Amino acid sequence: AGADIVGPAAMIPGSVRAVRDALDGAGHRDVAIMPHLIFESVLYQGYRATMGAAPRSGARAFQINPRRPEMAVHIALEMVQEGADMILTEPALHTVDTLVHLKDKLPVPVVPFSVSGEYMRLTDLKANGERDVSGLMEAYTVLKRAGADRIITYGAVDVARRLRAS
Template sequence: MDHPPMTLHDGEAVTGSSPVRARPAVRRFLHREPLTPADLCMPLLVRRGETLSPVPTVTLDQVGPAVRELARLGVGAVKIFAEGERTDSGGDAASASAPLIHAIQAAKDAAPDLAVMTETCLCSYTSSRACVLTDDHGRYDHRATLDVLGAQALHQAEVGADILGPAAMVDGLTGHVRSVLDAGGFRDVALMPHLIMTSRMYDGCRAAMNAAPRGNRGAFQVHPSRPEQAVAVARRMVEEGADMILLEPALHTIDLLSRLGADGQVNVPLVPFCVSGEWAQLTHSGTRAAADYLPDLIERLAMYKRSGAAAVITYNTREAAQHLVRLPRPR
């Protein structure tokens, strides 16, 4: 039996097979926010001074005000990177007075309830900008690398960091940092190691933080043609104590997000990182007006959430959050 098309109050015909969208009360009942400010994390690239940069950066004095604004918008977290002051054999990577430590303190002082993520890595602290230390013959020194990164992680936890991000992707790093934290009384500090695909999408951030490698960093990353390696690395990270896993670049790891999460490969939250190259593409390197790219941005962030992301790290967090807090519910 044929049924005449239903109409909305304004006379628009409903031609779909379901009448659900014709009832405002039902649409409101079924509505689920695909994305909220609490789902977002803002990377803060902390520089010693204000300089021209290919991506947004802040000085140490600007960390507090920036974090307070993000907290006011309901943003869930910030992820802090900071430029090292010395770059000789690890420089001040393991120093309790390194710029990163001061930045963490500033963020926690400004908004104690906002989650603070860190980068546990050496690329801003070595003369070669490598993520690892080498011996006198230029060979990778595994033990020394673990020791420095463990000490760095402990200092980050001592000043209030909530989630540490082992990013060097060296064997055993997650487990080593976990053991150092546990021994230091920080069993409640979470670990989110980075699962990094080799890509040129990081170039903007590396240039801004003076961390562009003088050599091939691919040996400590996963080649885009090796998804099976990425799965194996993720499983090993979980076995070593990872509480969650960061995937980067977000745009190039969307298949891994679905594969690792929906397929049950790992049972921890997955957090894609929309890296500097994605920011540059979306904003035309900061020259495009936010009103022009906001629809694309929100759709992209919602897609990551829909694909299984527990949260999303993006340089566009502030604009997205400002938009979302004003977004009306469906009528």
Template sequence: MDKRPRRLRYNPQIRTLVRETSLEVSDLIYPLFIKEGKGQKEEIHSLKGIYRWTLESLEEEINEIVALGIEYVLLFGIPYHKDNKGSEAYNKEGIVQQAIRKIKSLAPHLYVITDVCMCEYTSHGHCGILDEKGYVHNEKSLYYLGQIAVSHAEAGADMIAPSDMMDGRVGYMRHELDEHGFNHIPIMSYSAKYASSFYGPFREAAGSVPAFGDRKTYQMDMANTNEALREVALDIEEGADIVMVKPALSYLDIIRRIKDTYNMPLAAYQVSGEYAMLKMAVANGLLNEEAIYEATLSIKRAGADMIITYFAKDLARKLKG
């Protein structure tokens, strides 16, 4: 018998008919940076085309997101005031809490997810409370992270996404949310968050560069895969509704392994460094824009059910034709 796989590649119609993986606008979650202050949007130098938005300029962005059919956003706050307890993170009138209410007034059906962490809010830039030796104290950090989660839910967030990587934080936040009447609010946990070099542009965008040291005592070693499975198992046991791998492109094997092991909704974060590399390559004519679609499709093909990506608007335009 004549074996000819090319029969199914003969023209666009047959290629579409047998295509195994699809990328839809409904798969995309768009990160938004909201800063305190007045005035217009401010482009982030290291993330061309991505902006810090004030509350008064935010309507422009929300209108565009809705027009493109993007249904999900992930909020990051950039406060004026920082201290050693990250108190603006759980302030009921903090920048994220205000942004949630603003977005819900502009687009009630837009699904608002909030990043729960402390690094943007602490004076030292770490993701929790420091002890006297400068080590992030796990249990003390949980208390404040729980307050942040509840304050976001009270402001109207649809989902919270803890990214701090403290031990036991999913269970602690689940308990706090339930105790305050928010048992309907899901948790999307940054379960396998690696200590990666690909976060550089984000740290500039969010003003969250550590004042000293690094985050390797709580974020994962880039060399480990079995550890990722253990982290995911713990988060599922503690009540996570969605688990996440971050970054995405250099960790496609982790995405696949988690998807094969656990019957759970799986998110992947195509992070700032991945965006910056591809954006720069396209801008300099080294790649065409199809490379953006190809890279993002690879994340979906690896097993991600949803993708957090700064390319969400670009991809939405492409997918809408």
């Protein structure tokens, strides 16, 4: 058992270096680190409500203000200097413009994460119980055009079925 990639989500300065040091110290030099760049978004509300994880104060500690994309570039550059092997951005669709800038400035892959709120808004449940993923297919095409190296999604199985069928 083990992990190929770990994804620290705290966005606390120094956390990537601490994870890298801990992995290396335990003999796991081959485990990649993919820290999260998390933008404030209403797309997290459903997940937070389901998990009982809504912040009581309304504060969104360690999340990037969507009106400050330059902060994402700054933070990502620091993460790479600390040892990040790739960068995850979320929510995927609300970071397309930033994805383009990150691809231009970073020497590592950029991986958008399509969060559950995006999945729910971009799919429709058909009468037979299957999900119509046409909206996801459009969105992921945009992400690939913007430079996404990979896409992480709750709809992976549905999208794979659709791609196989086409």
